Amino acid sequence: MNAAVPIPWFRTIVVVTVVALGLTFAFSGLRIYVWEALLPFFEWMETTWFGVIGQTWGAAFAVVEAFHLLAMALLGGAVLVSDARLLGLAFTELPARQVLDPAHRLFVLALVLALATGVFMACGVAIKIYYLPVFWFKMLALATGVLFVFFIKRPLLHDGIEQLNPWLVRLVAIASVMLWFTVAASGRWIGFSG
Amino acid sequence: MNQLIYNFAAWLDSHRWSTLLHESFYMYNWVETTHVLTLMLSLGMLFLVDLRLLGYAFPDVPASAVAGRLKLPMLVGFTLMVVTGLLLFYAIPVRSAQSVWFRIKFLLLIAAAINAFLFHRRMRESVAAWDTDQRAPRRLRAAAALSIIFWVLIVICGRLIAYNWFDCEYDQPAFVSAVAGCIAGQELY
Numbered sequence: 001m002n003a004a005v006p007i008p009w010f011r012t013i014v015v016v017t018v019v020a021l022g023l024t025f026a027f028s029g030l031r032i033y034v035w036e037a038l039l040p041f042f043e044w045m046e047t048t049w050f051g052v053i054g055q056t057w058g059a060a061f062a063v064v065e066a067f068h069l070l071a072m073a074l075l076g077g078a079v080l081v082s083d084a085r086l087l088g089l090a091f092t093e094l095p096a097r098q099v100l101d102p103a104h105r106l107f108v109l110a111l112v113l114a115l116a117t118g119v120f121m122a123c124g125v126a127i128k129i130y131y132l133p134v135f136w137f138k139m140l141a142l143a144t145g146v147l148f149v150f151f152i153k154r155p156l157l158h159d160g161i162e163q164l165n166p167w168l169v170r171l172v173a174i175a176s177v178m179l180w181f182t183v184a185a186s187g188r189w190i191g192f193s194g
Numbered sequence: 195m196n197q198l199i200y201n202f203a204a205w206l207d208s209h210r211w212s213t214l215l216h217e218s219f220y221m222y223n224w225v226e227t228t229h230v231l232t233l234m235l236s237l238g239m240l241f242l243v244d245l246r247l248l249g250y251a252f253p254d255v256p257a258s259a260v261a262g263r264l265k266l267p268m269l270v271g272f273t274l275m276v277v278t279g280l281l282l283f284y285a286i287p288v289r290s291a292q293s294v295w296f297r298i299k300f301l302l303l304i305a306a307a308i309n310a311f312l313f314h315r316r317m318r319e320s321v322a323a324w325d326t327d328q329r330a331p332r333r334l335r336a337a338a339a340l341s342i343i344f345w346v347l348i349v350i351c352g353r354l355i356a357y358n359w360f361d362c363e364y365d366q367p368a369f370v371s372a373v374a375g376c377i378a379g380q381e382l383y
Contacts, residue, residue, distance in 0.1 A: 062357055066350040069233060073349075076234020077242050080267070090263045094255060102252045106245070184234065188227045192219075 015152060038130070045126035054124020061124050068117040072184055075110035078103045079180045086161065086173035096161045104154065111146070134193050138186040145179045196375035199291050204382050206287035215285040222285055229278035236271030237345055239264040244338040247317075249329035256325045261317065288382045292374045294360045299351035306344040313337040 007013070025031055045051050054061045082103035084090040091099045122129060129135040153172055161169050206212055215222055245251035246260045283290045290296050317334060324331055330338065360366060362376035363383040 058357060058359075059354075062354050063350055066346075066353040069230065069353065070237070070346060070349055073233040073237035074241050075238075076231075077238020077240075080234065080238060081242060081264070084267075091255070091259065094259075098254050099252070102254075106242070106251055181231070184231050185227060188230050189223075192223045 011151075011155065018147070035136075042126040042130040045123045048123050050120045050123035051126060054120060061121065064117050064120050068114060068121060071110045071114035071117060072187070075107060075114060076180065076184065078107040078110060079176060082107070083173035083177050086157075086169050086176075088170075096157070100157060107149070129190065132190060132193050134186055134189045138183060138190060141179065141183045141186055145183050148176065148179055197377060199375055200288070200377050200380060203287040203291040206284055207382055209284075212284050212287060215281065225278050225281050225285070229275060229282060232271050232274045232278065233349070234271075235267055236275050237349070239268035239271065240345065241342065243268075244341050247330035247334055247338040249335075253328045257317075257327075257330060258321045258325050261321075289361065289363075290355065292362045292376060292383075293355050294370065294374050295351045295354040295357075297373065297375070299348055299355070302344055302348045302351065306341065306348065309337060309340050309344060313341065 025034075046055065054064075081090070082100050085092070085094075085096055085099040085103075153176060156164070156172060157169075215225070242251055243261050243264055246253075246255070246257055252260055313334065316337065317330075320331065320334070329335060358364070360370050360374055361383065362371070362374055362380065366374065366376065
């Protein structure tokens with residue numbers, strides 16, 4: 001019977017707990033322990049079909065790389081349009097939902113394509129990226145971005161932005177642009193490293 | 195023609211700034227990163243407009259609103275891409291000018307630009323009649339699909355420029371040599 005009683009600040013408590021757990025993980029020895037334990041998994045990745053194709057057929061790897069970039073372009077477009085609406089820079093004459101919902105559908109499509117092509121590429125160069133700090137920065141940024149979209153941005157904007165503090169809406173948009181820029185930039189830097 | 199292109203590229207290559215840019219780890223990579231990340235602005239906006247006309251995005255937003263609002267960021271993105279692209283060519287002029295992929299990409303860029311020009315004109319003339327429809331008329335949908343295909347191929351060719359399979363520096367079949375414009379006895383690569 002207590003299930004119906006809403007816990008005040010529930011979402012905020014969950015987010016703060018997740019951030020605290022993440023920081024504890026990042027600054028403790030657990031991070032190194034998990035990293036070391038993941039080496040066999042990365043070695044296995046290179047032996048999979050994706051890994052073998054990626055290593056032996058350079059043209060396939062290059063074309064998949066191009067589709068990874070195309071997915072990034074679409075993802076960036078969807079993020080920029082929805083954040084421009086939140087910042088009041090475009091489509092202000094339309095209800096927010098009319099822009100945010102279709103933009104989110106494209107975002108999900110682009111994210112799936114980026115993840116699929118990204119997994120293929122990672123299998124081809126698994127051991128190399130395992131030892132690259134910038135790869136782990138990208139994974140951290142990507143995980144933060146995905147969690148931010150599905151557990152903060154979407155639930156927050158679910159009931160419309162009209163009743164929210166305008167500065168909170170702007171802050172969400174700016175955080176979103178910065179997060180996805182970081183994901184893309186750190187991804188590009190993987191190519192320059194190692 | 196190939197000799198002329200080679201001479202021009204060799205002249206660019208003799209510039210001190212070209213060498214400095216090529217050899218600067220951070221500057222070159224920043225220019226290249228900007229070139230790639232600007233895809234989110236240029237292609238990102240272009241894809242949204244094309245998908246709107248095809249009926250796959252923003253069905254409840256008038257097509258003219260989508261195209262009109264996204265035009266400025268798209269043009270800013272393409273301007274940045276052209277500037278950084280020219281800088282990347284300037285940094286490695288001979289190899290780029292003799293890259294099979296660069297040459298195909300260049301032709302595709304011209305085709306995409308012509309398609310965009312015709313598409314823009316056709317849309318401006320007819321948009322009032324179908325602005326709020328979920329999908330544009332057939333001819334415009336074809337142009338939008340063509341635009342997406344051109345840009346997918348352009349990005350693939352752009353990505354392939356980084357690979358040296360068909361470089362003039364190595365022995366190539368006559369066909370590849372002809373397409374790449376390799377010059378017999380050339381000193382620069």
